[in-house]
Amino acid sequence: MINRTSALVIDDHPLSASGIAEFLLSHCGFAAARPVSDVAEFWAALDPVNPPSLAVVDFWLPDGASLGLLAELKQRCPTTRLLAISADDDAAVLDKVRLAGADGFLHKQESPEVFGRAVAALLQGDSWFYGGVKFAGREFPNKELPVTAAELGLTARQGQVLAMMLKGLPNKRIALNLSLSEQTVKEHVSGILERLGARNRIEVITRLRGRRLE
Amino acid sequence: MINRTSALVIDDHPLSASGIAEFLLSHCGFAAARPVSDVAEFWAALDPVNPPSLAVVDFWLPDGASLGLLAELKQRCPTTRLLAISADDDAAVLDKVRLAGADGFLHKQESPEVFGRAVAALLQGDSWFYGGVKFAGREFPNKELPVTAAELGLTARQGQVLAMMLKGLPNKRIALNLSLSEQTVKEHVSGILERLGARNRIEVITRLRGRRLE
DNA sequence: TCCAACACCCTACTCCGGTAGGGTTCCCTG
DNA sequence: CAGGGAACCCTACCGGAGTAGGGTGTTGGA
Numbered sequence: 001m002i003n004r005t006s007a008l009v010i011d012d013h014p015l016s017a018s019g020i021a022e023f024l025l026s027h028c029g030f031a032a033a034r035p036v037s038d039v040a041e042f043w044a045a046l047d048p049v050n051p052p053s054l055a056v057v058d059f060w061l062p063d064g065a066s067l068g069l070l071a072e073l074k075q076r077c078p079t080t081r082l083l084a085i086s087a088d089d090d091a092a093v094l095d096k097v098r099l100a101g102a103d104g105f106l107h108k109q110e111s112p113e114v115f116g117r118a119v120a121a122l123l124q125g126d127s128w129f130y131g132g133v134k135f136a137g138r139e140f141p142n143k144e145l146p147v148t149a150a151e152l153g154l155t156a157r158q159g160q161v162l163a164m165m166l167k168g169l170p171n172k173r174i175a176l177n178l179s180l181s182e183q184t185v186k187e188h189v190s191g192i193l194e195r196l197g198a199r200n201r202i203e204v205i206t207r208l209r210g211r212r213l214e
Numbered sequence: 215m216i217n218r219t220s221a222l223v224i225d226d227h228p229l230s231a232s233g234i235a236e237f238l239l240s241h242c243g244f245a246a247a248r249p250v251s252d253v254a255e256f257w258a259a260l261d262p263v264n265p266p267s268l269a270v271v272d273f274w275l276p277d278g279a280s281l282g283l284l285a286e287l288k289q290r291c292p293t294t295r296l297l298a299i300s301a302d303d304d305a306a307v308l309d310k311v312r313l314a315g316a317d318g319f320l321h322k323q324e325s326p327e328v329f330g331r332a333v334a335a336l337l338q339g340d341s342w343f344y345g346g347v348k349f350a351g352r353e354f355p356n357k358e359l360p361v362t363a364a365e366l367g368l369t370a371r372q373g374q375v376l377a378m379m380l381k382g383l384p385n386k387r388i389a390l391n392l393s394l395s396e397q398t399v400k401e402h403v404s405g406i407l408e409r410l411g412a413r414n415r416i417e418v419i420t421r422l423r424g425r426r427l428e
Numbered sequence: 429t430c431c432a433a434c435a436c437c438c439t440a441c442t443c444c445g446g447t448a449g450g451g452t453t454c455c456c457t458g
Numbered sequence: 459c460a461g462g463g464a465a466c467c468c469t470a471c472c473g474g475a476g477t478a479g480g481g482t483g484t485t486g487g488a
Contacts, residue, residue, distance in 0.1 A: 012323045013230070013322040014325060015233040016233055016322065018233050018236070019232050019233020020229050022236065037325075087227065087274070087301055115229065155435085167420065168421075170475085171474075171475070181436075183436090183437065184436050184437065186475075186477085187437090188435090189475080189476075190477070199476095200384075200476075202416060205382070205419055369464065370464095371465065385444075385445070385446095394467090395468085397468070400447085401465085402465090407446080415445075430487105431487090432485100433485085434484085435484085435485105436481100436483080437480105437481075438481075438482105439480085440478085442478105443476080443477100444473105445472100445473090445474080446471105446472085448469105448471080449468105450468080450469085451466100452466080454463100454465085454466100455463090455464085456463085456464105457463105458462105
């Protein structure tokens, strides 16, 4: 016999977990919603005889534990619906959680209304993933830290070249894109390297990893 | 006259925001805590005549609005204490929010106890940042998506080489690190490129951006 | 007016990245 | 035992990356 009205919420941000649990209680008709913030606590809170009807799992648990947790939970409690959530905007996350056995996935920044609809869908036996077009067409905010050319002490032109360098374009294509000679691009690249104290473009790319230009 | 017991919480994850607001009410002695999820709503909720004693600001607001918000809020309500929070683990975030005028910064995955202490410190006029050693010594979970060599169809050796490639090391240093000839490293690099369908190491680096090996 | 900074172009050179085509050893599996 | 694959090494070669050292034209400030 399945307990249709209990839920487990795991998120390493305790406040986030309790916020979600609170929402399940107040807006989704759950009789019980237990927030936990680490994997050990999760398994301790899980009653295999009377499994929860829903588990909400944050993707970004320490050590990437979420995928293993999803897979194991799917085996141990096949009747429990699994909703993965993430603050992230990488499409690869969606594939990963789906493969790991999640029944649904959504972003934390979704409105409570969407969250509620996803939960309802899962409880009805449906799955909830962003479909192909919908997912591709969705505009995800770019979470890379923005940096301006001026901030790096670069000229505007050098900034344009740097942006293409960071995309991995070779000098020849940068030259074509900017309608320059390859040699002029090299000049700008040399200027950038000197300014940033890097030995080659690869150092620039690895050093500015996680940053976005302009 | 400052209202010492009201707070504003802005986070683009509504459930997260209300979770934090709830916590401020139940555990930090606040009489009012308003959760909002976008910038417009934030300014609408702000009463300049009777400013809140605390504002909790998520760093990852859409369009990087948080820094501007912090700076403007600091000007408009200099008595309001500003606590920036982030799910991120980049040290650059800390510098940015401090420069923007935040009085404190902490990670969302902190326990409620730490969160409460930070709030108390801010209300007393102290600031709350991870200090130099404490910050450097702190172990931040790496949030890059882990990928195994096997997952990419690579041999163990190729995996080791790839890991160093992603750090930006040239072939010569990879050879030294692994006690190999530079030529053997090139063999492995060629194998990796073929396997991943890349033309050169730069394509590999840019393509695997945001991933971590093993 | 002169000079500095920027953007643009050139030739010529060195060094590193990557490929091609040879080879040896070890280990595992049919 | 034969075969294949992985790891290791070599020489030789090509092309891109980056430097050195020349040059032109424009702009804007001392």
